[in-house]
Amino acid sequence: MKASRLDATFSALADPTRRAILARLSRGEASVKELAKPFDISGPAISKHLKVLEQAGLITRGREAQRRPCRIEARALKDAYGWLEHYRRFWDESLDRLELYLKERPAP
Template identity: 75%
Template sequence: MVQQQTSADHLNATFAALADPTRRAILARLASGETSVSELAEPFEMSMPAISKHLKVLQRAGLIERGREAQWRPCRLAARPLKDASDWLDRYRRFWEESFDRLEDYLRELQKSESKKKEKKNGRKK
């Protein structure tokens, strides 16, 4: 039970972090490679403290790692939580795909039934 709760907490943190477009944009940038905080902040019209808050949320969710090399403090993507979220979503993707497959089968049966009715109706008129 503790493992499930911890896993759920991590998943909640991941989705909460991904809920913000600025944080998603930061992750997209980091997918290209590690970079400094100031480089991450460049495209956004917000203060450095605001960017730092976004980075803290991402770091707490385990989505980024922050390093320290002399004066440079690089940020890098930590993709494991994204994989966990993707795995979780895959279960629902399979559900929807199976539901759509069943719907497709049902619609084909309806079309066959309608075709038979039309043939029967057209056959009587002749």
Template identity: 60%
Template sequence: MPPQDPLSATFGALADPTRRAILARLLEGEASVAELAKPFSLTPRAVSKHVAVLEAAGLVTKGRDAQRRPSRIVASPLIEIDSWLANYRKLWLQRFDKLETHLAKQTGGE
């Protein structure tokens, strides 16, 4: 299997709602796998596999704190997604502006 480009790996990792929830939790600060597993009906081993996917995509990094291996979020892949979306955001904003103008003309509110 050929290696994935970083953007595809990021989107692939974000495709799973559990992984998105893990990232949301990590926005609050670093956490161990056991801490990340608490709100889910998953075993720590299953959560560890999700964290491994996030780590492979560059979205999470693991530290070392004595016996703990806390995970923390990495923003750079999310910044890349935001940059990729910027062109599409611009397109949709232009379309919404045109729609707003059209609707204003239709209702006489120009």
């Protein structure tokens, strides 16, 4: 994954409102109005959040007559997960080595 794409993904995920929007979209598509409902922020603010998510490749927005449904795009999340997985394996292996060392170490 390109570093700039990964940067955009993590930058988008850094905001709790955007994470909440993604959590909602994980249950299925929703309109901008439906996404804005649980938040005490303006329509333009929600639109800005959606634009960040869209630019990061985390969502797509369609057009169905007057409705603009948003959908989650799993590809960017999958790429971020792959990047994080590398470090999870590193820490698992490090902790396994520490556990083995502590088991083999003579008791004080």
